[in-house]
Structure formats: structure tokens, C-alpha cells
Amino acid sequence: MTPATLYALTGVGLFAIGLYAFIRHAHLLRKILAFNVMGSGVFLVLIGLARRTPTGLTDPVPQAMVITGIVVAVAATALALSLMLRVVATIGRTELPDDPARRAE
Amino acid sequence: MTSTLEAALTARSDLIAPVLAPLVGALLSFLLRRWAMPIGLISIIGLVLAVLMLIPEALATGPRWLAVGGWEAPLGIVLHADGLSLAMLFMTAAVGLAISLYAAVYFHDQPSRAWSFWPLWLLLLTGLTALFLAADIFNLYVTLELLGRAAAALTALAGGADALVGAMRYLLVSLLGSLAYLLGVALLYHAYGTVDLGLLADRIAGLPATWAALGLMSAGLLLKTALFPLHFWLPPAHSNAPAPVSAALSALVVKGSFYLWLRLWLELFGGLGLGVETFLGLLGAGAVIWGSLQALRQTRLKLLVAYSTVAQIGYLFLAFPLALGGATTAWTGAIYLAVSHALAKAAMFLAAGNLLRFGGHDRIADLDRVVQRLPLSIAAFALAGVSIMGLPPSGGFIGKWLLLEAALSQGRWGWALVILLGGVLAATYVFKVLGYAFTQSETPHRARPVPAVMEWAALSLAASAILLGLIVAPPLALLAIGEPFAMATGAVGP
Numbered sequence: 109m110t111p112a113t114l115y116a117l118t119g120v121g122l123f124a125i126g127l128y129a130f131i132r133h134a135h136l137l138r139k140i141l142a143f144n145v146m147g148s149g150v151f152l153v154l155i156g157l158a159r160r161t162p163t164g165l166t167d168p169v170p171q172a173m174v175i176t177g178i179v180v181a182v183a184a185t186a187l188a189l190s191l192m193l194r195v196v197a198t199i200g201r202t203e204l205p206d207d208p209a210r211r212a213e
Numbered sequence: 214m215t216s217t218l219e220a221a222l223t224a225r226s227d228l229i230a231p232v233l234a235p236l237v238g239a240l241l242s243f244l245l246r247r248w249a250m251p252i253g254l255i256s257i258i259g260l261v262l263a264v265l266m267l268i269p270e271a272l273a274t275g276p277r278w279l280a281v282g283g284w285e286a287p288l289g290i291v292l293h294a295d296g297l298s299l300a301m302l303f304m305t306a307a308v309g310l311a312i313s314l315y316a317a318v319y320f321h322d323q324p325s326r327a328w329s330f331w332p333l334w335l336l337l338l339t340g341l342t343a344l345f346l347a348a349d350i351f352n353l354y355v356t357l358e359l360l361g362r363a364a365a366a367l368t369a370l371a372g373g374a375d376a377l378v379g380a381m382r383y384l385l386v387s388l389l390g391s392l393a394y395l396l397g398v399a400l401l402y403h404a405y406g407t408v409d410l411g412l413l414a415d416r417i418a419g420l421p422a423t424w425a426a427l428g429l430m431s432a433g434l435l436l437k438t439a440l441f442p443l444h445f446w447l448p449p450a451h452s453n454a455p456a457p458v459s460a461a462l463s464a465l466v467v468k469g470s471f472y473l474w475l476r477l478w479l480e481l482f483g484g485l486g487l488g489v490e491t492f493l494g495l496l497g498a499g500a501v502i503w504g505s506l507q508a509l510r511q512t513r514l515k516l517l518v519a520y521s522t523v524a525q526i527g528y529l530f531l532a533f534p535l536a537l538g539g540a541t542t543a544w545t546g547a548i549y550l551a552v553s554h555a556l557a558k559a560a561m562f563l564a565a566g567n568l569l570r571f572g573g574h575d576r577i578a579d580l581d582r583v584v585q586r587l588p589l590s591i592a593a594f595a596l597a598g599v600s601i602m603g604l605p606p607s608g609g610f611i612g613k614w615l616l617l618e619a620a621l622s623q624g625r626w627g628w629a630l631v632i633l634l635g636g637v638l639a640a641t642y643v644f645k646v647l648g649y650a651f652t653q654s655e656t657p658h659r660a661r662p663v664p665a666v667m668e669w670a671a672l673s674l675a676a677s678a679i680l681l682g683l684i685v686a687p688p689l690a691l692l693a694i695g696e697p698f699a700m701a702t703g704a705v706g707p
Contacts, residue, residue: 123392123396127389130385130389136381139385143385143388143389143392146389146392147392149396150392150395150396150399153396153399153400154399154402157399157402157403160403169288169402169408170399170402172288173351173398173399173402176351176355177395180355180358183362184358184362184384184388187362187365187366187384188381188384188385188388191365191366191369191377191380191381191384192381194369194377195377195378195381198373198374198377199374199377199378204378204381204382205378
């Protein structure tokens with residue numbers, strides 16, 4: 109196994125761990141952290157696979173994508189954190205309550 | 214590649230105008246808060262003009278490409294407009310104009326909310342128009358994120374506990390969907406060495422990577438489109454936002470991720486014969502039935518309208534199995550339905566906003582003779598209801614008729630039954646609201662006047678949905694530009 113493949117597989121593993129935590133944990137901060145772990149996993153996949161080219165030269169396009177992806181992820185995290193603070197200040201809990209629509213059923 | 218050559222030949226920068234108009238407006242309205250509302254209205258008029266100017270030329274000369282700044286793919290950003298893109302752009306501009314006029318009055322007495330609303334709303338429009346014009350799967354990801362961020366922030370605008378919780382859940386769902394999509398992009402890029410939709414369409418094959426990408430991208434996008442049973446986040450998010458935001462979310466934002474999924478299907482996955490069409494159709498049928506039944510059970514008007522969106526999204530997915538037989542009729546029907554739904558659903562949410570403002574509540578049972586007191590808003594709700602039910606003459610009728618025709622011509626009675634049943638259920642929940650609008654409630658309510666602009670904005674949207682049923686040939690001609698559905702015609706595949 110080449111290091112590039114190892115990085116890509118590690119990325120897939122991070123994505124899976126993040127996804128598990130995202131679904132499993134109710135605490136909003138943990139969910140936001142889990143999203144970041146998943147994001148790092150995707151970026152690692154992109155960077156790892158960029159080395160796996162037929163010519164052996166690193167492909168620069170995925171690196172440009174990862175830079176864009178990091179910017180998007182930072183903005184998303186900032187929005188999620190500020191929204192989380194507002195939610196906690198308003199409802200006094202760090203977890204989302206059950207869906208009001210489903211509770212009514 | 215021919216697409217690159219044509220891009221060089223037809224390189225004219227007016228294709229970027231529908232993206233630039235709202236983007237410049239968003240930045241200016243953020244910087245010049247005092248002038249946010251006039252800047253917003255000017256940008257939306259700019260967007261409408263930009264879209265209208267694209268259409269005659271596209272009708273005459275066919276689809277257009279533009280390499281932004283002269284940089285070709287893979288490093289540059291290429292924009293592409295065919296009939297499907299133009300129809301979606303037209304829908305965005307028309308609904309956007311009505312929502313903007315409504316919002317200008319709606320937020321008039323809440324300056325702090327208006328300051329937040331205009332930049333976010335214009336950014337949302339930027340994300341949508343860029344999404345409809347993007348020609349590669351990575352830029353589609355970026356536009357999808359732009360759209361999702363603006364939409365989540367707008368959902369939180371009302372500020373109450375319900376709105377904040379709805380927005381938080383919406384944001385988390387949206388982030389999860391985007392990441393799944395991005396991982397799919399990574400796999401496709403690695404397998405085929407390009408993110409350009411046209412090149413990918415030439416190279417794609419039934420490799421394991423394609424399957425994995427299909428699974429990730431469909432899961433992410435169907436979650437963002439709120440297809441049953443992934444719709445749980447939609448009703449609370451859409452019903453707790455301020456009226457113009459609800460209208461934008463239900464009419465336009467869900468169409469963004471649906472368009473992206475449809476585009477991927479038509480260009481990439483549809484031709485591979487993967488056999489998931491029936492599954493998508495069954496989820497759609499589930500959405501039609503479940504969404505309509507839930508709508509019927511709601512006691513609050515905005516929740517009823519939101520569940521109606523869940524049901525109407527289901528209709529769009531009925532086209533997947535029906536197009537398998539080779540007819541483009543089903544795709545045309547689905548897009549016709551999507552555009553009519555955008556007009557009608559925006560009208561319904563704006564009318565619901567008027568009723569909420571008038572009576573201070575949106576309990577359906579206490580509507581208290583609003584038909585006499587707000588006749589224009591109820592007329593808007595009823596006309597929009599005609600299109601949602603699919604009664605003639607309306608855009609909803611044409612869309613459902615095309616879907617029915619596709620089902621009946623192939624003798625697929627099960628799908629036809631779902632289409633008809635959904636119409637009957639929609640009629641039941643629309644008439645439930647209209648019935649209470651005529652009766653007097655037991656407790657009298659305070660009544661707050663509703664500005665005329667807000668009533669007319671809702672009514673003109675509803676009237677446009679009806680008009681789409683009377684003027685059918687021009688929209689069909691627009692949709693046929695560049696034959697966006699041609700690839701999926703041979704969907705039975707290799």
C-alpha cells in the first residue's frame with residue numbers, strides 16, 4: 109500500500125468516525141466538532157488521492173479544491189457556533205429538543 | 214473538446230450578469246445598511262432584466278457557455294446555460310421579485326431585521342443563480358454551500374426559540390448533506406480526472422467509484438431536498454421563519470438541490486442503468502401520500518403549507534421511473550411542476566404571512582371570516598391551491614398532466630394512481646383552510662391592517678401559477694433549448 113492510499117483510507121475512516129459522532133451525540137458542540145472531523149476526512153481523501161496519479165506527479169487541482177473547502181468549512185463552523193450560542197441562550201440547553209411537529213403526533 | 218471551442222466562440226460576459234447583480238447588491242446592502250432595501254430592490258430588478266435578456270438569444274441560438282475571465286476548465290470556472298438552467302433562472306427571478314417587493318413592506322417597521330434580511334436574501338439569490346449556471350461538480354458544491362449558509366441564517370431571522378432550533382437543525386442537516394456530496398466529488402475526480410460535467414458525461418462508467426459517488430451524492434442531495442423519509446427538518450424550519458423567508462425556502466431553496474440532483478442524473482448517472490429509478494419513484498410516492506396526510510392533520514396554517522411542500526417534492530421524483538420508458542415528457546412535466554410549485558407555494562406562504570399579520574396567529578380553525586376581510590390574500594391562497602391540486606387551468610395541472618401522460622402511455626397504472634391520489638389529498642387540505650376562512654370563529658381577534666403591496670405580491674404569484682396553465686408553448690420551447698433531457702432518453706443504458 110502506497111502512502112497516498114493510506115492517507116486516502118485514513119480520510120475515509122475519519123469521515124466514518126465523524127459521521128458516527130454526528131449522529132450519535134446530541135450535544136451541539138460535539139455535532140459541530142464531528143462535522144469538522146468529517147470535513148478533515150474529505151480533505152485528506154482529496155489530498156491523498158492527488159498523489160495517486162499515473163505520472164507520479166502530484167495533481168494540483170485537488171489542493172485548490174481543499175483550500176476552497178477549508179474556507180467553506182471555516183465559514184460554516186463560525187455560523188454553526190454562533191447559531192449554537194443563540195440557541196443555548198434562548199432555550200437554555202445544549203441539545204436540540206425533539207421536533208415539535210413529531211411530538212404533536 | 215467541442216464545448217471548450219464553443220465557449221471561446223460564444224464568450225460573452227452577459228451570462229455572468231444573473232450572478233453578479235445579486236452578489237453586488239448583497240455586498241453593497243451589507244456595507245450601506247441604511248440603503249439596504251432600495252439596493253435590494255434595484256439588484257432584484259437587475260436580476261430580472263439579466264435573465265430576461267438571456268432568454269431571446271438562447272431561444273434563437275441555443276445553449277451558451279462562458280469561461281469566466283477567459284480561464285478554461287479545469288482551473289477556471291465555466292458557466293453553462295441550457296433550457297433547464299434558464300427555466301430555473303426565470304423561476305428564481307420571478308419568485309424573487311415578488312418576495313422582494315413583499316419583504317420591502319414586511320420588514321419596514323423592523324429596521325434591524327431588514328438590515329440582516331437584505332444581504333442574506335441577495336446572497337441566497339446569488340447562490341441559486343450560480344448553482345443553475347455552474348457547469349462543474351465542484352463549483353456546484355461551492356454554490357450549494359453558499360445557498361445553504363444563507364438559507365440557514367435567514368431561517369434564524371425570526372429569533373424565537375422555535376425558529377432558532379429549526380435553523381440549527383437545518384444548518385446541521387445541510388452541512389451533513391454537503392460533506393457527503395463533496396466526498397462524492399472527490400471520488401469522481403479521482404476516477405475520471407475532471408470535474409467538468411460534460412467531460413465526466415463522456416468518461417463515466419460503471420466502476421465501483423461511480424457507485425460510491427452515486428450513493429454519497431444522492432444521500433446528501435436527497436437529504437437537502439427533503440425527500441421523504443429525509444424530510445423531518447423541513448416543516449419546522451420552513452414554518453417558523455418570517456413569511457418572505459418561508460416563501461423563499463419552500464419555493465426556491467429546495468429546488469436548488471433538486472436541480473443539482475437532476476443535473477447529475479441527466480448528465481452522469483441516468484445513462485448507467487443502475488436501476489435505482491423505481492426506488493426514487495417509491496420515495497416520491499411515499500412523500501406525496503405521507504406529506505399530504507400530514508398536511509391534512511396540521512392545525513397551524515404555515516405547518517400545513519410546509520407539509521404540502523414535502524408532498525409536492527415527492528411529485529418531482531415520480532419522473533425518475535416514468536422517464537425510464539424513454540419519454541422526455543416525464544422530465545418536462547417534473548420541471549413544469551417545479552416551476553408552478555415555486556410560484557404557487559411562494560404565493561401560499563406570502564398569503565399565510567398576511568393572515569398571520571392580520572390576526573396575530575395562524576391557527577386554521579380561528580381564521581374567522583378572513584374571506585371578507587382579506588379577500589385578496591384568500592384569493593391568492595385559493596388560486597395557488599388550484600395549481601397545487603393540479604386543477605385546470607394552472608401550471609400544476611400541465612405538470613401533472615404530462616406526468617400522467619407519461620405513466621398512462623406506458624400503462625403504468627400504479628404511478629398514475631399516486632399522481633391522482635396526491636391531487637385529491639391536496640384538494641382536501643386546501644379546502645380545509647378555505648372552509649375555515651368563511652366561518653366565524655368563537656373568539657373575536659385583534660385585526661392589524663395588511664399593506665396592499667403584501668396582498669398583491671401574493672396574488673400576482675398565484676395568478677402567474679395559473680397563467681402557466683394558459684400559456685404553455687413558450688415555457689416548453691424554453692425548456693427544449695439544448696435538449697437538456699436528451700441524455701436520459703436512452704436511460705435504459707448500456
